[in-house]
Amino acid sequence: MMIVRHAEHKDLDDIYILAGKSGIGLTSLPQNKEILSARILRTQNTLQGQAAQSEQGYLFVLEDTELQRVVGVSAIEVSVGLTEPFYNYHVGKQVHASQALNVYQTLNTLFLSNDHTGCSELCTLFLDPDFRKNQNGKFLSKIRFLFMAAFQDCFKNTLIAEMRGYSDENGRSPFWDALGHHFFDMDFATADYLSGIGQKVFIAELMPRFPVYIDLLPSAAQQVIAQVHPQTLPAAHVLETEGLRYQGYVDIFDAGPTLEAEIKDLRAVQNSHVCKVKVVPEVPEGTIRYLVANDCYQHYRAILVSNQADHASLPLTVAQAEALGVQAGQCVRLLPLDIMEK
Structure with a gap:
């Protein structure tokens, strides 16, 4: 039988193995036992009412009771960006016009944003490839909505979920190569890992503060803005059926879309x-x-x-x-x- 429950310290070794299978791009599941152990402890402190709001979060595990093994994880952060800035890009527009030259040009831009500060966040969804059957993936993802339906007072009004952006089979991100690489002088995997383990100060120190004109980026980078990684498409579809939608925000590293919804409007809350x-x-x-x-x-x-x-x-x-x-x-x-x- 498959059971979803809160993560416990006994699950650490199984979760560590899962982290090794997750690959590049799942920043909140690093293969680092110290960080994973702290994540489990944070869940337990949250459940016991001993965590500050900025530290509150829930890590769920999917356990195969016959094998007595954890085969998947999913999580909810209660309120992001309260101790360190939560960054993404807002895809917007700037108009350049001159009556004298009879020019009116609308250009798509990327603005560095902290607009989702204080939102609750769905994150860390990963299922062992050997268990991607029998609706296990949907179960592991959607149970978070049922938990929020039962305990709405524990969460904020707005819920977001950052979708993994496109990268090739070698882990290279066209968006990163075209933009972030020039400011950080490190490869995509390293930057993604540092962000995932909480070392985000470098983002504020090095990211450009001015709008980035999308038309100036290479075509390969433009095409992947707000595109979901092929392996993440099923997970994105699941979230969309529950009420989340893309509202014009993307990840600063790989340009994956951020989905969002009001918690009161989620299907689980309504139905x-x-x-x-x-x-x-x-x-x-x-x-x-x-x-x-x-x-x-x-x-x-x-x-x-x-x-x-x-x-x-x-x-x-x-x-x-x-x-x-x-x-x-x-x-x-x-x-x-x-x-x-x-």
Whole structure:
């Protein structure tokens, strides 16, 4: 059985192995045990109410209970940019006009921005390639929305998610080569890694403060602005089905798009509901798959089921109830995995 729960210190070795498989571009999952251990500790401190707002975050793991192994991770940051600036580019326009010369030119530009300071952020989604089946990826991603639906007061009004931008099979980013490389004098992988482990001061010290004219960049760089890495397209589609949209902001390193939404407008917030558990020997399998969570803040557990449910009750087997840590008569939160067609 697959279970999503909060990360614990016992998961460190498994998460370290996953970090090694994630490749270049997933900056929030560096293969560094000290940093990963601190990330787990931060989750535990957040759950215990011992973390300052700027340090609050949740790291979830997907565990295969038969293998007793963590095979995926996903996370939410509560409020970004409160201790160090949160940078991205805003894709905007500048108009150059001269009546005397009868010239009117609209040019696309990149403005260095801190507009998302204080927003909550979805991040660190990675699933072991061997387990990219049986809807595991959707489960791991979407369970964060169900958690936010249950505990909205723990988050900010706006939610963002930075999508991995395009890089080739050798990890080279056309956008970085055309722009960032000239200011940082390091390769894309190094800059991305330093940013991911929190060493972001160099961004403020070295990035150009003036608008960058997109038309002056090489064609290869222009074409990848706001483009999602091919391996990240399925994850981006999942977020879009939950209500997030591109609003004109991109990453400063690889120009990957930032998706955003108001938390109150998310599908999980609008459509999830709470119902009571019925524990039964066998459960007739339905045609709809549901995310099911126990809504227990500190001991959060979630599973994916195909049980026949209604708004009043959800039948669970003994094994499913034990996985969630619930008993008959207790409540769980329920959301269809996919959007229901009307």
